[in-house]
Structures are given as C-alpha cells and as structure tokens.
Amino acid sequence: MIKSMLKSSLFWPIIVLLLILMINLFFDSSFFSIEVRNGHLTGSLIDILNRGAPLMLISIGMTLVIATKGIDLSVGTVIAMSGAIGAMTIASTDGTGLGPLFMAIGLSLLICTLVGCWNGLLVSRLGVQPIVATLILMVAGRGVAQLITGGQITTVYYDPYSYIGGGYLLALPFSIFIVAFVFFVAVLLTRKTALGLFIEAVGSNPDASRLAGINSKNIMLMVYMFSGFCAGVGGLILSSNVMSADGNNAGLWFELDAILAVVIGGTSLMGGRFYLMGTVMGALIIQSLTTTIYSIGVPAEINLVVKAIVVLIVCLLQSPEFRRKVFGFGKVKRSGEQKEREGVTLS
Amino acid sequence: MKKILEAKGLLVLLFVLLLLLAACGSADESGGNDEVAGDNTEQEEENDAEETDSDSGEEESNDQSGEKLVIGFSQVGAESEWRTANTKSIQDAIKDAGHELKFSDAQQKQENQIKAIRSFITQKVDAIVFSPVVETGFETVLQEAKDADIPVFLADRSVDVEDDSLWVTFLGSDFVEEGRKAGNWLLEEMADEEGPVNIVELQGTVGSAPAIDRKEGFEEIIGQEDKFEITKSQTGDFTRAKGKEVMEAFLKSDGENIDVLYSHNDDMAIGAIQAIEEYGLKPSEDIKIIGVDAVKGAFEAMADGKMNVTIECNPLFGPQLVDLIEQHFAGEELDKRIAVEESMYTMDQAEELLPTREY
C-alpha cells in the first residue's frame, strides 16, 4: 500500500504542497479557515485556488505540449496578447449589454488559438525545434501586444468583463470553475478518448507513431493550439482581474512557471507519459509558495532564492537516484545504468 | 559541377532573403507610420522627417547654423503608461520643433542603452538625450560622447558620475522628493490620530531607482513620528496584477489593522484598491491610499472616492527639454539640475482635473 503510494507520481508533489501549507498554518493559525463574507467564501485556500487559476490553466496546456516532447515558450506573451485583444475589443464597442463581453472573449480566444496554430505549424509541418519555434513568438508576441495597446495600460470600463476573473458562482470564484471545466475537458479528451494515447505515443517515438497510422502532425498541431487556447483563457482571467490590459508586463515569466509546474507534476521534458493532476498540483505548489512569501513577510529580495530552493527540493525528491541515495529505497544503482535501462537517449 | 549548382541555389536563396529583409524593413516603417497616424496630425511631420532622412547629406551641412538638429533619444523602455507618455512627449516636442529624431528603446536594459548611445556617436548626431536605466556605469560611453563633442542631456533620471562635465544638464523628477511629499501629506492627514498608524507599502521593481528613492523619501518623513509603522513591505513590480495579488495577501494576514497603503506607483495602487474592495473594506476610508505618478487612472479612482492622493511625477517635459537643448546650442549656460514642475493632487481636485489629464 505504502509502496504503491510512494511510486505514484503524485506522492511527492502532494507532500510538498502539504508542507508549504503547514508552514503557513504555523505562521497564521487561521490559514485553513474559510468564512463567508458578502455571500462569498473567502479564505487563504480559496485565494490560492483563485490566484493560481491562470497558472493552472496554462500549465494544463503546457503539459500536453511537453508530452509530445515539445515546449511552448510563447504562453507568456499569448497572455499579454489575449488581455490586450479583450480589452481593446471592449474599448472599441459602446460597452452596453453582454454583446461586447462575448465578442471580446470570442475574438481573443480565436486569435490565441490561431497563435498556437502558428506554433504548431512551425513545429509539425516545418519540423522546427519547439523551443526555437516558440521563441519567435515569445519575442515578437510581446511586441504585438504592445502594438495593440499602443504601449499603454488600457483600462476597461465595462463591468461584465470583471466577471471572468473576479466574479463569483455558488459562492466560489468563477475562475475556479473555468479551471475545473478546462481540466475536466482535458482529462476527458485525453483519457476517455484515444487522444491521450496518441499524444504519449507521438511524444515517445514520433516516427514509430507515424508508421502506426497516427497523424502525428495533427496531434502536435492540436496540442499547440490547445496550449494557445489555455493561455488565452488565462490571459483573459488575468486581464479581467485588474480590469485592464498591460502589453508590457502581463504574463511575464509565466512560461517558466508553467514549465516548472509541469515538471514538478511529474511529466518529463523528454515527452511521453503525462500527468494532468500532477500538473495542477505543481501549479498549486508554485502559487502557494508565492502567497506564502507575501503573507509571512519574506523580504522582497530573497523571494527568488526561496523559490529556487523549493524547486530544487521538489525536483530532487522526484529523482529516483536521489531518493535511493538519500533515503536508501531499493538498491543503489548507478545513474548510468538507470539511463541505459530506461533507454533514455538525451538528444 | 553539382557542387557549383548547389552553391548557386544557395545564393539565390540568400538573395530572396535579402529582398525579404528589405521588404520587412520598409514594412516596419510604414507600420510605424500607421501607429502615429492614429494620433492625428503628426503623420505628415513624420513623413517629412523620413524624406529628409534619405538625403541627410545635405542636411548635415546646415547643422551648425542651429536651424535643424539631429537628436538621438535613448529611452528606458515602454514599461508603464507613464513611460509611454514620456516617450511621446519628448518625441513630439523634438519633431514639432523641426528637429530630426533618432529614437532608441533600451527595453529596460542598460547594455542596450550603451549600445544605442555608442551608435548615436558613430552616427554623429548633434545632441543626445537619454533617460538612464540605472544610475551607474555610463562613464565610459559618456566620455566617448564628450570626446566626440556631442552634448548629453539627461531626462527623467540622473546618472551617478563624478565628473559632471560629461553632461549638460539633468531635467527630471526627484523621486526622493516625491517620497517626502507622500510622507508629508500623511503627516498632515494623520496629525490628529493617536496612533499607532499601520502602513503597508507596495514597492516598485526591486532595485529600481524610483522604488529605492520613493521608499527612502517616505521613510525619512514618517520616521519623524513614532506612531507610524510600516508593517508590511513587498514588491509589486509596478504592475496592477501584482499590486492586487500582494495586497490580497496583506489583507489576509492582517486586514483589520491596515490604516494606510503607500504604493510606489498608481498602477499598483489601482490593483490594490480592487483587492480592498473585494475584501470588503472601503478604500480611502478604511484604508488611506497614497499613490505616485498621477496617471489618469488615479484621477478616476479619486473621482470615485476610492483613493486619497497621488503625487505627480510629470512625464510631459518634452517641450521643456527641447527648449533647454535649443538654449544650449544658442550658447546659454544651463544649471546642472533642473526640476520638472510637479505637484500633488488630492481627491477633492480630481473630478475637475480629470478631463484635462492626457495620460
């Protein structure tokens, strides 16, 4: 029983998450309490879920990309573009009724999916390495976002827009429902259809997958589009949250956080097996870490040091070699042998 | 033979790429025009500037007459509303005065700025205007400019260089003073309060000059009275989203005890206001809110009664700057430090001033 728990890819992420929450509890005894205020449930835990929503969304998209042995560096700028498009669409309408809301959502999600499509085309059709292909948009996309907003922080004066990131449904923040919905759809698509199998096959051996009749190009195209879509939703939440669009700063460094979340969740950057639940855990770890740093008053200048250390600890805990050496589970085997056995060719 | 053919193919490919490059070069330009075209009248002037660009050989001979100057302007970046307003003000002022502008955006990187200045020197511009990303590290390149006899004007931010002959004058805001103003306002506002007054602070980007100076000036003033205490201080990176997120965390940990919010810029304050409202408190009443910059958003917030005061940090000093440059070329002596005219706006003034704010 314990052994199978230890083997589960979720074990270490959950332990670390609990640890971080416990540290909070130590500093603030009311940390776990959830109360009703203005008819909304509030509390630190709800807050972490709410604030972590964009990161969770983007990480879910990133998980599938990484499962195909890819990487999407452009999500940060897609967030900025999505917010910019949303805000500018609303700014260009009269701002009455719900029409502008749906137009803004529709337009920015469409364009973000198209951006993902562009990444996917470069990777799948032209065979450009993912890291390079998405680097292009990582650089250019922020320029486009700034171009859309004219370099200004555009404020939105249209109340329905705030519902996306700031609204409440059934006493819970609406963004949590968005994440739950996207997560549910992703799980349904990958585990109840053959899509997950195809993604894992393509990520593990693209040539063999093609010869087995999988349209690996379309699979790759699709995951990048999905990643673009997720980043678009995340961008809308972020932008709606502050009722403005900021082409310069929105989503800065989100790509790195998202990749971290995926890796902490147990999905390997080498592609193949992926774990959506693990990714959500990873995103929550990162978010609760950030919240912890703010609320227990860690000095601003050592934020990054704390983050680096936690990341290293999580990754080391997930490394079988490290666990064997430190905790003595199983026999000590040399890393070379491990690699050989797993047939990993790091190229 | 086959090899030669291969090489030929490659050449053709390169040629096509060159064409593409040229095409995208011009595309960028026209794009640049489009962008300005949005702002009504400037388009023609922009075009003028470019026409003269193509035959600038003739122009250069006129330089010394003081008629038309080529001015290189290296801006920090486009990191905030304030900054873009500042960029536009300086660009417009230079063009309106009929001078030619060479603009370069350092994207918050000092190395880019040094490269740009060095490039201005090789282009032999008549004057260099720049807003340093950081205060230090410009000796070498400023010395090069001095050797090339190009006068340097500092805008908005100063440099920390001992030899003040390296630049003509520094025109800009005094961040420490802004911090002091914020402190003084609070001192007055809270004069009757018993205390203790708990203050939370939203810092700017860690290490940036405004963040350091505004903190310093503010602390200098409130340090005069014991009842003030800064209970929490955290960076919000000058952005709304971070401002809101950090404020939420502050409220969570000791929401009921916060009396004052001091934010290093208005954007973070606006984000924080949203957090306060969502938490169920009334901004400006339960928690006093002090911002810096005086951007339009702050006026809107003040007009709605959600923010108490904003300290102006005026970005629209383009015309003042161009005047100074022209004075310099006319042979006048300039002070080493010239302050931009700035004031402080409170809630009461907000409604009437709101329509007049340009940024």
Place this chain on the structure above:
Amino acid sequence: MINRLSLDYKQLPLLATISLFVLMFSFGSLRYTGFFSTQVFLNLFIDNAFLIVIAVGMTFVILSGGIDLSVGSLIALTSMVAASLTMEAQLSPWIVVPISLLVGTVFGVVQGALIHLYNLQPFIVTLAGMFLARGLSYVISVETIAIDHPFFSYMASIQIPLPGDNFISISVVIALIVVVIAIFIGHFTNFGRTVYAIGGSEQSAMLMGLPVGRTKILIYTLSGFCASLAGLIFTFYMLSGYGLHANGMELDTIAAVVIGGTLLTGGAGYVAGSVVGVLILGIIQTIIVFEGTLSSWWTKIAIGVLLFLFIILHRVIVLRSEKKQASN
C-alpha cells in the same frame, strides 16, 4: 587526398549565417550614411563582448544536447560580487577577479553535478539556478553598486587603437582569446570531441567508454566560468554591480547560438557560428538604432521576424542536404 574546398553540408548553416551577416551589413551601409565604417563593425564586438563569451560557453552546452538558462543571472551575480568586494570590502582586484570567476565556476559545477548525478533535466536545474543567482545578487544588495576603482576604470576606458582612427576595448581582446581557446577545445581536444559525441548520442558515447559524466559536469562548469568571465567584462562595461543586469540575456544567448547554426538537439554546430550569431543580433539592433524611428514594439517584432527567417533558411538547408544525402 581530401578536398577541403568542397561544401560539406554540415557547414552550410554556418556559411549561410556568415553570408547573411555580410548582406545585412551591406544593407545597412546602403541605407544609412555613416553605417559603412570599420568602427561600426568594431562596435559590434565592443558592445557584445560579454555576449560572445557567454555564447561560447552556451555553445558547448547546447552541443551536448543540454541548455543553460542561468547565464544571464550569473552575469548579474558576478557583477554584484565584484562590485561589493571592491567597493564594500575594499579588496584588491587581484583577489576580486579570481573570486568573481570562481562564483560562476562553482555554480556550474553544482549544476552539472545535479544534472549528472541525479539525472535531472538541465532545463529545470538551470532554471532554478537562474532564480537562485538573481536572488543571491538581490541579497547582496538591491541597489546598484557603482565601482570606482582605478583598475576597473582602467579596464573600462582603455582603448586599443587600430589603424585608421579605430579602436577596440580590452574586453574585445578577452572575448577573442576566449573564442580562439574555445575553437581549439572544440576541435583539437578529446574533451571537445566528447561533447559532440554526447550531443550525437549520449548512450553511444557511454558505450564507447567515453567519460560522459565527467564531461557533462565539465560542460556546465565551462559555461558557468564563461558566464562569470562575461560578468566581469560586463562589469568593466557598466562599471557597476546590479541585480537586474543582463535580465533575459540567456534568451539572447540561445537565439545567437541558434542563429549561428548550432542545433538545439545537440551534436552539430560551431563556436565560430555562435560568434557570428551574436554579431547578427548586434547588427539588428544597430540597424534599428540607425533607422531611429521605430517604437520598442517594432524592435521586438522585427527581431521575431528575423529569427523566423533564419530558422526557415536553416530548415531549407537541412532539408536540402537531407535530400541530397538520401539521393547519394
């Protein structure tokens, strides 16, 4: 015996990169007055000496199939260490310089060891390294520390005159020496060849009895050392230590290496290519400054478009050579 003049397909990306640099330089020369001068060309080296040095280190990492995201932050950390030791601890440069160089080297050793011993992914380890190095420089001080020391001022201001009223800085000399040494290491030592072998197939390299683990640790050590050295050059260039120095420079470096024709999958590429890659990034910036009217976002879009064109060009070359090889 061997036809040295024949175009080997593995060298085509490099040749293309060089030709593109020449083309862009001619493009600039035709378009802008004052562009066509030796000093403009030399300025590319003066302004990018630090980038050349880190690109050299990064080339080895990428050749081995890895990646090092920590280099930008390491520059900041090195500059901070150098500045605080010089200004606050009042140490002599003879002590400051070796200590500064040691900072990155130690960082590299640790990163390499983590990657090798615990089989962690380089992307993640160096990402944590990136956070850590920048965090540590904030811990030293959040403010910039200006350096006012004769040695640093001398290194910053000395100009080595070249014929025709031109000059280069001492940093350029250091960078060029690094490049020469790196080319030697890459092609004339067994370490260099092992790097290529690991990039080609790590498993094969191991079965061939090559010291894979040691080499991997050494690669990251080398990259860390280069980052430190670049940090020192950067300190000469800026005369200050600052936690925000070189923010995001790791991406510039990776872009330069990729434009220089090194494959991110490892195993193919040249140090010399990366140098040209750096020069191309430099010349894009120079052209944009000479153009003088482009807003910051157009700069970003232009760099993105150029990156795209380079990548397409490389793909075309690779596809053609694959076809050619298949038809042989």
Place this chain on the structure above:
Amino acid sequence: MPEQQPKLVMENIVKEFPGVKALSNVQLSLYPGEVHALMGENGAGKSTLIKVLTGVYSIDQGSVTLEGKPVHINSPLEAQENGISTVYQEVNLCSNLSVTENIFIGREIKKYGRLAWKEMHQHAEKLLEKLQLKIDVTKLLSSYSVAIQQMVAIARTLNVSAKILILDEPTSSLDRDEVHHLFAVIRQLKKEGLAIVFVSHFLDQIYEITDRLTVLRNGEWIGEYKTKEIDRMELVSKMIGKELQQMDDISSKSTVNQEKIPASFLKADEVGVKGKIDPFDLEMRKGEIVGIAGLLGSGRTEMARVLFGADRADKGKMKVDGKEVNFSSPRNAILKNIGFCSENRKSEGIIPELTVRENMILAIQSIYGWFNYLSKLKQIKIAEEYIELLNINPANPEHLIKNLSGGNQQKVMLARWLITNPTLLILDEPTRGIDIGAKTEIMKLMTRLSKDNKSILFISSEIEEILRTCNRIAVLRNRKKVKEFYNDKELTQQDLMKEMAGGM
C-alpha cells in the same frame, strides 16, 4: 586450448531487474585465441551477460576473474581499460561525428597537446583497409550505410589493444562479402591471441567461425560445448528447450493452388521514388506470399516504404482493389487494410514509454480514431490473446515495452499489425535478430495468414526462408526490380543469388 590459463572466467553471475531475473548462476570462460559463441533465444540473457561483462550493468552476485585476478567492472570505460571491447548489435556510434572520430574518440592521438587529425585520418584509413574498406574517413558517419557503420564499429575495437573482443550480432546487417571480410579479420585476430565472443543467429556462421559455445536459456546456463562436437539439431534443441520438429511443419514449397490465379489486391504500376527506388511493377494477390530478395541497399526497404505510403511515390500509379490510390502518409495505407512492420524496430517500431498493451492496440486504435476508444477491458483482452498466441515473455500486458528483449518486442510489433487484420501485411525483416523458435512461429503465422486469403510481402536477408515460404519472389538490385520468379520446384537458391549479385 583448454589447458591454457583462461583469460576470463565469470562464475555464478546473478543479475536481477525489477520483476525479472535476467541471469541466474551463469558461467562463462574464455581462452586466448578462441572464438566463443554465445547461444540462446531472444531473452535468454545473452545481451544482459554482455552488458554485465562490459560494465553497463553491475552484477548482483558472482565473480569475474580476468587473467587470474578478480575484477569489478563498473563502466564501459573500465571495461575498455581492462581490454574488453564490444561491437553492439545496434550500431552504437555517434553518427554526427566523422569516421575517424568514431574510431578514435576516447583514445585520440595527440601531438603537442592537440589532437593530431592528420595522423588519425591516416591511421583510420589503414585500419579500414584491414577490413578492405576504402572510404573518405573525414566524412560524417551518417553519410554511410549501416553496413559500413558496422565495419567502422569493428575498426574502432581493432584500434584498441583488446584482450577480449565481443561481437554482438555483428553480421546481422552485413552482406555475404562483408561477412567474409569480417571472418578473415576474426581469424587474424584469433591468431594474435585474442579471445573473441561471437553472437549470431546464423547457425552456418557459428559453425564456420567458432571453436566453443555456451548456451543460455531464460537467463540460465545450459552448458558449454565444443562447436565441432555438437550437431545442429542438438544445439537448437538445447537453445529452445525441446526437441525440434516444428521446423518441418512448414511446407517446403508454396501451398497456393497456382492453377487458379487469385484476386488481385494491390497493383503498382511504374511506381518509384527518385533517389530511392526506380519505377517498378508489382502485383499483390490475396492469399499469396511474395518475397523480396536483395542485398542490403538494394532498395527492398524503400520498396516496402513506398507501398505503405511512408515515402511518397513521385512516379507511377497504384491501385488497391481496382481503385487508384495515392498514399501521402502511412495512415492512408492503413485505412486501405495495409500493415507494415519496419525492420528498424527501435526507431520506427516500438513506443518505448508505453506498455505492451498500448503498443499493441496503437494501430487498430488509429484506425478507429480518437473518439472510438477501445475500453481498457477490451484492450487487455486483445493484448492477452496475442501475448498467448505469439508466446510473448513476460506475459504481462502492463509491462513497459522498453524492458522487453528484442525478439519479444518484435512479436509485439507483429501483434500490433495482426490485430488490425490487414489484407496486405508488409514484413520487413521480421525474423532478423530473433531466435529460431520465434522465427518458426512467424513463418507458420505467415502461412496461416495466406490461407486466410491475406496477402503478405516478405522481406528477408535469408534466402532459405524466402524460398521456403513464398509463392512469388521479386529480386532487387541497385534500387531496381530486376526479376520476378514463380517459386516452383526448379527455383533454387543459386538462381536467386545470381540475380541478386548480378552480372554472373
């Protein structure tokens, strides 16, 4: 020979992997100047034993004595330092380096502290000349064929002062002449006093070159024999663990009634790909097995790939069931009931990270599409059925395929296609590198499929296999189809070989 002191003695070697005992109590002794064969089916533990000997795996129990001294070999490097060199089954060189580099890397020639390229190139040329190979050694390894790469791998080991040379299936991708060269070299090395371990599935070669042999089965040591003293049938029965009669079950000649011409399924008319295979005609009829005979590089794999749509034909027309088709991807072909088992199992066959079950159902699932997902229960049922049918070991559908032996992986690949029930199954070297038992099973399976009115295209290096199973045989040479035979009583190996070699 046995009176000499043995060079190497391995005693009671035990090696366990999670859930699998790969080696239990295995012995091996090597004497200088002998060629020692390691025999056994796939999964018998040969590869594991070799990897233990070369330091890739560590041993759990047992001892290794090298020239009388106990040693612990912990890495390939240490193995090489102890004079143990290996040429692996799948070429394990770096294709992005030059030929010279591949030969010298790890022990480069240096001069004044730098690598002496000129000397190395010259030396490399000399070494390859020994193998009767004259190539440009400065070119990248990837620009040469697999056969030449294999030779380079051998040349690499010749460069070391090796005491023990391990050749793990060196001949599986070499043609007859190259094998000849190799054997000449082996004999020469033997004279120089080397102990050579030789692994091969070709019995002829075993009898031709080896002095003694050790037989393993399921990780256990069966015995050590002098090659001359054990006859083939006995050897085979030791390897597969039972008296062998199945071999004869396969009809020696075609079973299809040739009086009635069966219905045509696929017809290729002047189909070709530039630079890969010249335009060819080929007709595949239902219930027929068509063999393709040709040397490596003759275009046989290319022919298979174009029929399957893996490479796109740029010339000619193809018809399936009378309707014209244009395959732009394997998917098109699969949807037309064609299956293809690649010769390149590692890179084009298995999906290493997935389980045996997932690997098996991949092709059928891709036909069904995403939404029509087979329930896990069904998947397991299918997987278990084929595991039993093909005798796959270990018989656990949830085992990761990368942990299976090569032969078992091959069986999983076969299962993947059998599940789709294809009308035309293209098998590219399905029997390469697998043991006799499995070979026999595969050939029996082919016969059964043809009786089921399926059509099979069978590519093999072993002419004997082709002759035994096929109705028709196409011969390829220099990327060109040169001749097509009906496999009647008169056709002999000589006839085919004449065409394959050409110009005789």
